[in-house]
Amino acid sequence: MSCSCVRAILSFTTWHGIFWFMVPLVVAAAAVGARKLPNVTEPRPSSFDLVSVVLSVFAFGGLVYGLSSIGVIVGGGRDTRIAATVLVVGVVGLALFVWRQLVRGREGRALLDLRPLGVRNFTLSVVALMCLMAAMLGVLNTLPLYLRGSLLVTALVTGLVLLPGGLLEGVLSPIAGRIYDRFGPRPLIIPGMIIVVAGLLGLSMVNETTGVWVVVGLHVFFSIGLAGLFSPLMTTALGSLPQDLYGHRSAILNTVQQLAGAAGTAMMIAVYSGVSASAVDGGASEPAALADGAAAAFLTSAGLAVLALVCSLFITRVRDVGGEAEVVADDPAPVVPAPLPEASDASL
Template identity: 40%
Template sequence: MQAQAVNLKKVRKMPILISLLLSGFIGMFSETALNVALSDLMKVLNITPSTAQWLTTVYLLTLGILVPISGLLIQRFTTRQLFIASLSFSIIGTFIAAMAPSFGFLLVARVVQAMGTALLLPLMFNTILVLFPPEKRGAAMGMIGLVIMVAPATGPTIAGLLIENLSWHWIFWLSLPFLVIALIFGILFMQNITKVTKPAIDWFSIVLSSIGFGGVVYGFSSAGEADGWNSVKVWIALVLGVAGLALFVWRQLTMKQPLMDLRAFKYPMFVVGLLMVFICMMVILSSMLILPLYLQNGQGYSAFKAGLVLLPGGLVNGLMSPLMGRLFDKFGPKWLVIPGLALTAAALWMFSDINAASTVAFIIVLHSLLMIGISMVFMPAQTNGINQLPQELYPHGTAIMNTLQQVAGAIGTALAVSILTSGTKSYLSGVKNPQDPVQALAGFTHGVQNAFIFAMALAIAGFVLGFFLKRVSIRHPQSGPMH
C-alpha cells in the first residue's frame, strides 16, 4: 500500500463503483431478506426458533472471523482477484441456498455467502479511500450508504411478497442473476488500484483473531436464544472471546508487521468515528429486530405488511445518505452528527411509548425520523474518522471499522432481545393471570418499550460523544495523482 500500482488519473472510477455497489446491494439484500423468512422456514423445515436463529448467527460469525483479516488480504491480492473471489463465493452460496432441500444445506450456503460479503465490504471501503481524495470522499461514501441502507429496507418487503406468492427459495433465485451481472461487469471493468506488498502471514494472529472476535460474536448472538444469559455456552464463548482478543491485541502491539495495525487507535478522530459507528450499528440493528417483532406479534401484521411499514424509513435513509455525504464534504461532520443523534434519541423516546393504539402512520413517521437521524451520523462519522489515517493504514482502518460493526450488531441484537424478554417477564410476574392473552400482549409491549429505552440511552451517549468531533483537514502525501 505504500505505492499505487496504477496512475489514478487513468482509472475509470464509475464502472468500478457500479460493480462494487451492485454486488454490495445484493449481498445486503439477501442477508436481511432471510430474516423475514425465518418464521416461514421454521414451519417448512420443521425447526425451532433457536435453530432458525443459527442462519443469522453463522452469517455474523463468519463475518466476525474473516473481516479482521481483510486488511492482510487487501495487501496480498489484487483488487480484481479479491472482487472476483468475493462474487464467486456469493454466487456459489446463493445457488446452494436457492437449491437447498434442508436446513443443513441452507446453513452451509449462509457460510459461503458470508465469505463473499466478508471480502466485499472492506474491499468496497478501501477502494473508495484510494480512488477519491479526502475532500470528495463524503459523496462517494454516501453512495455506499445508499446501498447499505436501501438493500435492508427493501429486503423484508420483497421477501414478504415472495413468501406469500412463491416460496423462500425465490429470495435467492431473485438475487442470483444480479450477482452474475455484477461479476461479469467487474471482470470487464474492475482495475487493480493498489500495489500488492505481500506482507508475511502470522498464523498465530489469525487464530487469536478468530477465537477473539468469533467468541464475542457467538457469545452475544447465542444470548438472544431461549436460555439467554443463563446459558453456559454463552459465558464460555464470551470468556474465550475476551481472552483471545486480549492476546490478539498484545500480539499486534509486539509485531513489526501486525495482522491488524492498531496504530490506527493513535488517531483521535478515528477513535471517535469508530465509537459513533459502533453506537449507530447497535441502535440500527436492535431497532430493526424489535420493530418487526412488535409489528408481527404485537400488532398482528403479516411479514409483508410489516415490511411495507418499514419500507419508507429505509428508503428515506438510503436516499439521504448521498445528500449527507455531500453536506459532509462541504461543512464537516459536527453539524450533521449532533443534530442527527438528537433526532435519533427523540424518535426512540417516542418509540418507547408504542402500544396497541399506535397507528401505522405514527410508526412510519417515527421510523422515518429515526432513519434520517442515523443517516446524519453514520457515514459522516465513519468518513471523518478514516480520513485522519495515513494511507498505509487504510486497509487496517477499514478492517477495524467493519469488524467492530459486526461485533456491535451481535451485541445490540443480543441486549435488545434480553431486555425485551426480561421486561416481558417482570411485567407478567406482577399480574394475577399471566396466561391471559391481553396481559401477555401488555407484557410483550412493556418489553418492547424497555428495548427502545435502551436504544435511546445509546443515542444519548453518542450525542455527548458528538461534541468531541472535529473536522479532519489532513492531506496525505499520495504517490498517485489523487489531488
Template identity: 40%
Template structure:
C-alpha cells in the same frame, strides 16, 4: 493499496472503480437481509426448529465477525481486481450452493461461504474510495455509497416477502445468481487496480485468534436469553480472552510491520471517536431493528410483507438522502450534520418508548423515517471523518476494524434488547400481569435502553471535529508503534 487520489474523481464524477464496487456491495448486502422472512418456510421445507432455522442469519453474522479482521492484511497483499474477483467468486459459489441445498446443513454451509465473500466487499469498497477520491470530494462519493448500502437492507425484507408469496425460498438465491454474475463480469471488464500489493506473510496464529475470538464473542452474545445466562457468559469470556491475546500479538507484530490488523489506527483520536460513535449507534440501530418487527408482527398482527412495506420508506429515505448529506459534508464539514443527526436518533428512539396497542401506524412510520434519516445524516460524515484521519497505508486496516466492531456491536445490541425485553415481560407475567401488556412493557424498556445508547452517541458527536485532514505522513504512527509493541 497505496495510490494518489484519482484525478478523475475530482471533477464531480464518481470513479468507475467505485461504481462497480458499489453495485457489488449492494447485491451482497441485499442478500444479507433477504432471508429474514424465510424462517417459517425453512422450518417446514427442511424440517428444522425455529432455533435451528435462525442459524441462517446467525452463521452469516458469525462468519463476518471472524473473517473481517483478516481483510486489512488481505487487501494490502492482493490487487484490487483479485480481491474483487475472490470476493464475488466466493459469494456466487455460496449463493449457488444455497439455491440447490438438499438439506439444512448444506444451506448453512452455503450461507457461511456467502458471508466470506461479503466480508471482503465492504472493506474493499471503503479502502478503494479513500484511496482514489480526493479529500474535498469524499463526502459526495461517500453519500452515493450510503445510498446503495442503505437501500439494500431496506429492500431485502420487502423483496423476500414478495418472492415468498409466489415461490419457494430457493428463488431468493436463484434470482440473485444472474445479477451477481453480471456484476462480476462487469467488474472483470471495467475494474482497474488501485495501488500496488505489498509483500508479507500471513500470521496464522493471528487468524485463529481473530476467528475464534471475534466469532466466539458474537456467538456468545447471540445465545443470550433469559434463563440461559451462564453458558453464553462463559463463551463471551473465552472470546474476550482470545481477543486480548489477539491484540497483544498484533502489538508485537507491529515491530516487524506485518500485523494482521494494524492497531496503530487507534492512535488517531478522530478515528477512535468515530469508531466509538459508529459502534454505539449500531447497537442502538440494530436493537431497534429487532424490536420493531417483533412489535408489528407479534403484537399488532402485521404480516412480514406488511412490516417490510412499513419500514421501507425509512430505509429508502436514508439512502436517497445520502448524496445530499455527502455534498453538505464537503461544503460545511461534519459537526453541523453529526450533532443534529445524533439528537434525531435519540428523539426517534425515545418516541418508540411510547408504543401501544393502538398507536397509529403513521406515527410509527414517522418515527422510523426520523430514525433512518438521522442515521444517514450521522453515518456518512462519521465514516468519512474517521477514515480520512488515517494515513493512506492504514485505510484497509481502519475499514476492517470498523467492520469488525460493527458486527460485534450488532450482536451485542440484539442480545441486550432481547434479554431486557424478555426479563421484563417474564417478570411481569410472573407477578400476574396480562401477557400482551407484559410483552409491550418489555419492548418499551428495551427501546429505552436503545435511547440511552443514543445519548452516548450525542456526547461523542460533540467531541468530533468538523473536518479531519489525513496525516501527510505516517511518522507519528511509526514512532509510537514500538512503544505500543513493548506493552
C-alpha cells in the same frame, strides 16, 4: 429498504427465498465490480498469521454469543454456566488477540494493525459508528417483531412500514455528502445524533395500542437522523489517517462494524425476549408483553445512541494536505496555501 424487501419476499415464500433472491444481485455486483473497479493501490506483500485468525474466532465468536446470552446469564438457569464461560472465553480471546497484534505490529507483521486506534479522531468516529450500528440493527430487527407480535400486522405491512424511512434515507444521504464537503462532519453528525436519540426515545414509548402510522412516522424521523451520520462518520474515520495505514483502517472499520451489528442485534433481542417473558409471567397479555419488550429494546438502543452522541461532540474536521490527513477545526473556508518566499539576489 432491505428490510422492506425481505418482508415483501416473506409474504409469498419461505425464508429460503431470501437467499435465492440475493444470488443474482450478488453475481451482478461482482460482475460490475470486476469490470468497473480498477485497483488504485500499490500491492505489497503481507504475512498471514494463523494464530491471530484462531484467536479472532474465539474472541469475536465468544463475545457475540455471550452478549446474545445476557438474559440467560442474568436470569440464571441451566445454561447460565455455559453462556458465562463462552463470554469469558470471548473476553480473554479478545485480550490475547489485541496483545498479539501489538507485538507483531512492532515488526510490521500484524494481521490487524491497531496503530490507527492511536489517532483520536479515528477512534472517536469508530466508537460512534459501533454504537450507531448496534442501535440501528437492533431497531431494524426488533421493530418487525413488535409489528408482527404486538400490533398483529402481516409481513407485507411490516415491510411497507419500513419502506418510507429507507427510501428517505437513500434520498437524503447524497445531500448529506454535499453538506459534509462544504462544512465538515459536526453540522451533520451532532444534529443527526440528536434526531436518532429522539426517534428512539419515541419508539421506546410504544405499546400494543400504538397506531401503525405513528410507528411509520417515528421510523421516518429515525431514518432522517441516520441519513446524516453514516457517510460523514465513515469519511471522517477513513480520512483521519496517513496513506500507509489505509488498508488497516478499512479492516478495523469493517471488523468493528460487523461485531457491533451482531452484538447489537443479539443484545436487543435478548432484552426484547427477557422483558416480554417477565411481562407474561406477571400476567400481561402476549401483545402487551411483546410491546413492553420492544419498548425496552428501543430504550437500550437510545442509550447506545447517547454514547455515540457524546463521542460525536469531540470529532473534528479532516482535510487532506499533500496526501496526508490533517485534523483541523470546523471551518468552511477553503485551505489557502502560503505564498512562496521571493528568491533573493544571492540565489540567482
